[in-house]
Amino acid sequence: MPRPMFTACSTWALHDEPGDAVPLDEAIVLRALDSLERWRDFDVFPQYFNIDYGWTDPELGYRHFYRERWPDGPDRVLKRIRKMGMLPGLWYPVNSGGLRVPGWQASLSGDNWNYSLLDGPYSQDLSDSLLYAAEVWGVRFFKFDFANFAAAVPGDPRSFETRYALGVERFVEMVARLKRSVPEVITIAHCGFARQDSVGRLGPGIPPLAADPAMLEVIDGFFSGDPQPADLPATAIHRSSDLYQDIMVRAMLECGFPLARIEDHGAMCGLTNTCHRRGREGLRRSHIAQLARGGRRDLFYGDPSLPADDDLAGMAAARRPFMDAWNRNLESARSQAGRRSLAWLDDRRQTARTGLAGQPAFAFVRHPPAHRQPGTCPDIVLRRRASRPANPAGRTDSGPGSGTGRPDRAGGVCCPGVGPAAR
Structure with a gap:
């Protein structure tokens, strides 16, 4: 069965704390929600609204919003999202890089940054927190990021391959538990999922594309990489970034990921460093390209106040034939x-x-x-789509390009030598 198609708006690129100086807070989210009201007039209003990087309290963990930036907690924002007719989403760093929750200390890895999914209390607390978000806050869209499945506590004697496979198994278990409890949740996976130790990038010196097929059981869309220039000449950085995503999506397709399960960076529109401060330049082209790549989704990242009325009208016109086709099981x-x-x-x-x-x-x-x-x-x-029997457990979805890679040692699919220069 095809994964559900969806439309979503995420706050990432509206704020950017790791690469810029624009932290996420309640006021930013409320302004974004105010701006989204205008989108109703153009038939591009999203189903989901995702609160991205930086909402978690760094000392209290995943069941608490950042106290200094959300002094009254999340209730006002979550109620506003639902009142507008959307479902809330939240961002989760799989290995919690940078948070310092005292109760997780026994899981802190040797790099003093990530928390291991294999030892200590961290993985159980993450799993319980996902259920809490779904059952108490009503979260229905989960974005997972910064995965390091092989992260290990000091002294762990297991090999990288063994730790990676066990980390994937533990993660699949916790997301499967979430989906058993709330089957309608949408899950997307960003940096660290399709490429081991590469933060979602390809290029010289980067390990080959790799992913454990087991993750296809619980993840609806795998990220194809952060916005960055391709190695082809272009007249603007946002044009080059579109080309880069074409190359990355094709690389993932050739390595066994069905197009419907590949999540590119979506249509980005913002003034922060993460989207090259592009504003609304090239927005409509990036939006059409996202639809054409076949991911069965329409995802907007950034500042919803920036698109002009003609941008929104153009996006609605571009979306219509694709949504119609996907509704007809194409x-x-x-x-x-x-x-x-x-x-x-x-x-x-x-x-x-x-x-x-x-x-x-x-x-x-x-x-x-x-x-x-x-x-x-x-x-x-x-x-x-041709009708076909369900896949056996533990195997990837069949689809365009599937079966073209070779198994890696962690049980995944590997495609060596595919990068921006390997076309």
Whole structure:
């Protein structure tokens, strides 16, 4: 069965504390919610509103919002989200890098930063906190980040591969427990999930793409990497960032991740360092590219006050054919299998075609003029899903590109040598 499609707005890029000087607080979130009211007029209002990095109290853990920045707790914001007709979401660092909760001390890893999922009380407290968020706060969207599954307490004699596999197993258990309790929750996974020890990046000296197939049982979307420039010339950094995501999504597809399970950085719009201070530049192109990559989601990161009215109208027009296709159980797939091709996608000039492997299919593509370099979006065809039996436990979803990698030592899928320069 296809994973649920969804629309969401996340506060990341509206604030950025690790790479900028804009911390998250209650006032920022309330202003963002005020700005979102305007989106109702354009048919792009999200289902979920995610409160991202920095909401957790650094000394009390995951059942407490940051006391200095949320003096009255989260109730006012959570009630406002629900009153607006959205469901709340929260960000969770899997290994809690940077938090200093005294009760977790026995789980602190040798790097004095991460907490081990394998020893001490940390993993149980994280699991209980996820249930608390779902059952008490009504959270229905969970974004997991900064995973280090092999993190170990000092003196742990186990190999990296063993610790990694056990860490994945422990994480899958806790998210499966969450989904058994609240089956409708949406889960996405960001840095540290698809690439061991690489913080979500590819390039020289970075370990190959790797993920344990067991995580596909509990994660709805795997991140393809933080916004950063590709190695192709571009006239603006946000154009280069779009190209980078095309390359990353293709790399993950070729390593066995179905397109519907790959989560790119979404459409970003903000003035912080994490999105290159781009403001609203290139927003509509990034938004169309996100839809065309086939992730069955429409995710906006950043400041909802920045898009102009014509941006919102354009985003609604771009979303409509994709949502219609996904509602009819169509999926995105790479056309001309085995051939690396890119195309400019433009909602002003749409062409329809049929007949991919004898099945009904259509695409919205416009090939670039001869004097221009191929651009921002893969050549995407929406293909009707073929019925197939459920996958055996512990195996990845079948889909475009699945089975092309080789098993790694931790039981995952490895694709060596695929990076921005390996096209």
